Amino acid sequence: MKNGNLDRETLTASLVGSSGGAWAAINAGLLRPDLVEKVVADSFDGRTLAKNFVQNLINERSGAKQDGQAVWFYQWCQGEDWERIVDMDTRALVRCAEEKNPLFIKPLSELKVPLLLLGSRGDEMTRPDFQEEYEVMAGETGAEICLLSEGGHPAILSKAEQAAEFICKFLH
Structure with missing residues (x-):
């Protein structure tokens, strides 16, 4: 603090x-390492998208909209307009995959x-060779x-307590 104001550089x-x-968290760390202390990347394909990524994503999102627990999770993460946000995210990811855009800046x-x-070996949404x-x-x-x-997609939800232990240990 300087003169009652937060020193933004710290x-x-x-x-x-x-x-x-x-991907967003890793890209933030790549773009602004001065503002990001540590990054946890959970349940994702890595440097590239798997060959069957688009079809898996569309199938998963269609099923998730009919699953009460998934709907609750989306509402918890994105709010009442969760479906619009999930649809926009799906379109953006499909376009990224089809255009073969780089995932990192x-x-x-x-x-x-x-x-x-972080990930779980039972994750049905990540590429088979994600390890x-x-x-x-x-x-x-x-x-x-x-x-x-054990656990599904994402690990932070499917095995929340175990994931939280590892995340807290890493962050501290």
Whole structure:
């Protein structure tokens, strides 16, 4: 604090992103390492999208809109207009996959903030080889990897208490 005002240059935040939010969190760390202290990236495909990503995404989102627990989760995350937001997110991800857009704004090797890659082996939405993908990413970034033996998509929801333990340990 200087003269009762916060010194903005000393404020940082740690970010936790799940699924598509994992890319957003990593990109924030790549773009503004001065503002991001640490990043947790949960339940995502990694550096590239799996070959069947689009069809899996469309199937998952269609089913999720009919699933009470998924609807609750979307409402909890996005609010009452969750369906509009989920639809916009789905369209953006499909377009990204079809146009083969890069998922990161810079090479991962340029990430200067600590990274935790989190996931569960039972995740039906991530690529089948996501563990190997996480290992390659860790080699490029020095990331820690935490793979839960059980759970679905995302790990932070399907195994919330276990995920929270690892996240809190990493952030502290």
